[in-house]
Amino acid sequence: MHTGVCGEILKIEHLSFGYEKGEKVLTDISFEAHDKESIGIIGSNGIGKSTLMKLLVGLYLNYEGRLEVAGHTMDKKNLNHIREHVGYVFQDSDSQLFLSTVEDDVAFGPQNYGLSAEDVEKRVTSALQRVHIEALRKKQTYKLSGGEKKLAAIATILAMEPDIIIMDEPSVALDPRNRKNLIGILNEIDALKLITSHDLDFVMDTCERTILIDDGKIIADGKTDEILRDKELLEYHGLELPLRFGGC
Amino acid sequence: MNSIEKNLLELNRIENLQQRSHWMNRLHPLGKLLLSVLYIFTVVSFDKYKVTPLILMSVYLIFGFIIGELSFREGIYRVRLVLPLVIFVGILNPFFDKRVLFYLGTFAVTGGMVSMLTLMLKGFYAVLSSYILIATTSIEDICYALRCVHVPKTVVLVIMLIYRYFDVMAKEADRIMTAYTLRAPSQKGIHYKAWGTLVGQWLLRSMDRAEMVYESMLLRGFNGDFKMRRKEVKKIDVLYPLFWIIVFIIIRHF
Numbered sequence: 001m002h003t004g005v006c007g008e009i010l011k012i013e014h015l016s017f018g019y020e021k022g023e024k025v026l027t028d029i030s031f032e033a034h035d036k037e038s039i040g041i042i043g044s045n046g047i048g049k050s051t052l053m054k055l056l057v058g059l060y061l062n063y064e065g066r067l068e069v070a071g072h073t074m075d076k077k078n079l080n081h082i083r084e085h086v087g088y089v090f091q092d093s094d095s096q097l098f099l100s101t102v103e104d105d106v107a108f109g110p111q112n113y114g115l116s117a118e119d120v121e122k123r124v125t126s127a128l129q130r131v132h133i134e135a136l137r138k139k140q141t142y143k144l145s146g147g148e149k150k151l152a153a154i155a156t157i158l159a160m161e162p163d164i165i166i167m168d169e170p171s172v173a174l175d176p177r178n179r180k181n182l183i184g185i186l187n188e189i190d191a192l193k194l195i196t197s198h199d200l201d202f203v204m205d206t207c208e209r210t211i212l213i214d215d216g217k218i219i220a221d222g223k224t225d226e227i228l229r230d231k232e233l234l235e236y237h238g239l240e241l242p243l244r245f246g247g248c
Numbered sequence: 249m250n251s252i253e254k255n256l257l258e259l260n261r262i263e264n265l266q267q268r269s270h271w272m273n274r275l276h277p278l279g280k281l282l283l284s285v286l287y288i289f290t291v292v293s294f295d296k297y298k299v300t301p302l303i304l305m306s307v308y309l310i311f312g313f314i315i316g317e318l319s320f321r322e323g324i325y326r327v328r329l330v331l332p333l334v335i336f337v338g339i340l341n342p343f344f345d346k347r348v349l350f351y352l353g354t355f356a357v358t359g360g361m362v363s364m365l366t367l368m369l370k371g372f373y374a375v376l377s378s379y380i381l382i383a384t385t386s387i388e389d390i391c392y393a394l395r396c397v398h399v400p401k402t403v404v405l406v407i408m409l410i411y412r413y414f415d416v417m418a419k420e421a422d423r424i425m426t427a428y429t430l431r432a433p434s435q436k437g438i439h440y441k442a443w444g445t446l447v448g449q450w451l452l453r454s455m456d457r458a459e460m461v462y463e464s465m466l467l468r469g470f471n472g473d474f475k476m477r478r479k480e481v482k483k484i485d486v487l488y489p490l491f492w493i494i495v496f497i498i499i500r501h502f
Contacts, residue, residue, distance in 0.1 A: 057467055080469070088467045094419075095460035098412050100263060100386050107477065112469030117478055140267055142260060160468065 008032050009085075009163055009192055010056070015065035017048075017055060025051050026216045029065070033192055035163065040203035040224060041196040043213040044238030049196040050091070052213070053166045056194070057088045070163055084113060087157030087191075091168040093149035097141040102133070102152045105141060109160040127159035131185050147178030154185065164192045171202040200228055200242040212237060252422040258326065259415065265318070266386040272316045276485035277389035278396045283489045284381040288374045290496045296363040297349065304499045305373060308492060312380040323383070327375045334371030338364035387411045392476045401473050408474055416461060417454040424450055 010033035018024040025048045033039055041049050055063055058079045067074040070085040090096045099105040106127050110120045128134045131151040136144065144152060150170065157165060170186070171179050183205045186193065197203050203210060203224060210227045212220040214237040220227050227233065231241050266273065272280075287308055294302050313320050324331070345360035381390070391404045424446055428438060438446060 059463055059467075080471070083467055083469060086467075088464075090460060090464060092460065095457060096464045098461050098464065100388060101267065104388060108465075108470075109468035111475040111477065112471065114475075120477065138267070138269075140260075140263055142263070156468065 009035050009070050010194075011066070011068040013066040015052075015055070015063055015067055017051060017060060017063040019051075024216055026055075029213075029216075029218055031211060031218065031221055033164075033194070035192055036190060037209060038186075038193040038207045039195070040207035040210040041194060041213060042198070042200065042203060042210060042227075042239065045198075047213050048216045049213060050168055053088070053168055053194065053196055056164075056166055057086050058082055084160070085163045087160055087162035087165045089150075089153050089157055089165065089167040089170060091170075091172060093146070093153040096153040096156060097144075097149060100140055101137075102128070102139050102141060102144070102155070103137045105152065106155050106159045109156060113160070123159045123161070127155040130158055130188070131155045132181070146173050147175065147181070150174060150178070150182065151185070154182075158189070162191060164194065165189060167193065167195045169197055169199075170195060171197060171199045198239075200234075200239065201244055204228055204242050204244065212239075214238070252418055252425055256415075256418050256422060259418070261322075262326070262382065263386070265383040266389075268317075268384075270317060270384070271484070272312075272384045275384070275488055276479055276481055277385050277393035279485050279489040280381055280385050281390060281393040281397075283492055284377050286493065286496065287377045290500055291370050291373045291377075293500070294366065294370070296366050297359060299362060299366055299369075301499050302366055302369050302373075305496075307495065307499075309373060309376050309380065312377070316380060316384055318380065318383050323376060323379050327379055330375050331372070334375060335368055337371055338367030341367065388474075388476060389479075391474065392479065395476070405472065405474060412461065413454075413458050416457045417450070420454045420457060421450055424453070 012032070013030050015026060015029040016024055017026045029052065041052065043049050051060070054060055055067065055074075056069065058074055061074065061076060061079075063074075069082045072078040072082050074082060097105050099108060103124060106124045107120050110123045115123065124137075125134070128137055131154050133148065133151050133155060136148060136152065141149070141152065154167075154170075167186075170182060174182060179202065183202065186195075186206045193206070195203065195207055207224050210220075210222065210224040211218055212227060212233070219237055220230075220233060228242050229245055231245075234241060287305075291302065291305055294305075312318065313323065341364040342358060342360035345358060345363060347359040348356045349359050349362055350357050385393075387408065391408050394404050394407070395401065428442070428446065432439070
């Protein structure tokens with residue numbers, strides 16, 4: 001739900017985290033993000049991108065450093081409040097959609113936040129319209145195609161009208177048409193977006209800012225166009241140039 | 249297609265039935281739930297020698313299947329696991345109750361035979377009426393109805409989660425079985441040496457998936473209570489159960 005907070009809505013200072021004691025997955029991560037920004041988080045497999053995203057929604061709270069979301073410090077006390085402002089789109093849409101129909105699943109979030117039946121209805125309709133799947137409203141979730149599932153998963157988050165939308169590998173397993181459709185939809189969403197992806201062309205199309213992570217640390221943070229053209233930097237950290245810049 | 253896949257397909261077919269736009273599906277779930285419970289209680293309450301009124305009680309099932317556009321054959325097929333139990337439950341009655349009630353020509357019909365028949369019919373009716381409820385009402389709606397009658401939210405939540413996680417576990421089992429079968433094409437079933445690893449993998453993977461589903465729920469404000477959309481009660485939602493309650497009373501008492 002929109003806070004109406006303008007400017008800086010995500011503040012991370014010297015964030016470190018490890019699943020096991022003594023084994024850090026993320027080390028000294030610091031960055032700030034502003035309202036309506038679109039940020040790509042890139043890096044090779046297993047460097048902690050998904051862990052960072054899960055920290056931002058409070059799935060792990062035993063971190064070191066400072067983490068502030070929508071003006072609230074990330075801790076147990078503020079968890080419910082923070083989650084009202086952050087939407088998380090899982091890589092595996094099957095895990096996100098757990099109710100019988102698309103409509104029920106999209107309504108799940110707004111209902112939990114105590115909205116009236118009328119408001120829930122409005123939210124559901126608006127979310128489905130924004131991802132252009134109004135026709136799938138009554139469809140059973142198990143019957144959806146991969147692309148439809150992804151859009152339905154995004155609709156479940158949009159219905160909560162979050163200030164921050166986090167997406168874990170949104171372009172995975174999408175065909176070119178669905179991928180293009182998703183790019184258009186993401187570019188229309190008016191919220192801070194944090195997108196982790198290996199699909200650098202996708203990042204190029206959806207994010208104006210990119211953060212490169214390797215070995216649990218921020219290696220580069222800047223304009224997408226500059227970072228994704230830097231062949232040496234990308235290759236050194238296990239990535240390749242986007243296809244449009246001659247990558248393979 | 250392996251047996252897990254078949255069972256998943258079966259589950260999907262039932263979900264298809266539940267999501268139809270048929271008027272019986274749109275009836276208020278509380279009315280349908282109470283009607284089913286009342287039907288079962290009425291059927292069970294008949295005397296063990298009263299066959300005629302029991303046969304009359306089948307009118308509810310016939311109506312349910314015909315008007316509800318449900319296939320009787322499919323219904324029987326889906327409850328096939330319970331039916332043997334229903335059939336065998338009274339099979340010993342003819343040996344214990346040998347009192348002759350009446351003659352069919354020269355054939356003596358004993359009390360045991362009649363009570364066996366009524367017991368079978370009672371079980372059969374109970375199973376089929378439950379099937380009608382399940383085929384026309386989604387699990388969410390049944391849970392909503394349970395909450396309406398103040399069943400504790402923990403119980404309702406457990407029912408809902410078991411149903412959801414059953415699906416998660418079945419899908420994982422299906423994936424593992426498919427992957428195994430494709431790499432052991434000439435093998436019948438699973439080799440005993442692989443059982444331990446496969447079951448372990450299945451549990452771990454199911455737990456991972458279940459955890460993701462739960463995280464997804466938490467991130468959308470879930471706090472231990474499934475908040476369901478309030479369903480409006482229309483005239484038909486009251487008239488339909490009322491009609492059947494009157495029918496049950498008439499058959500039961502006259």
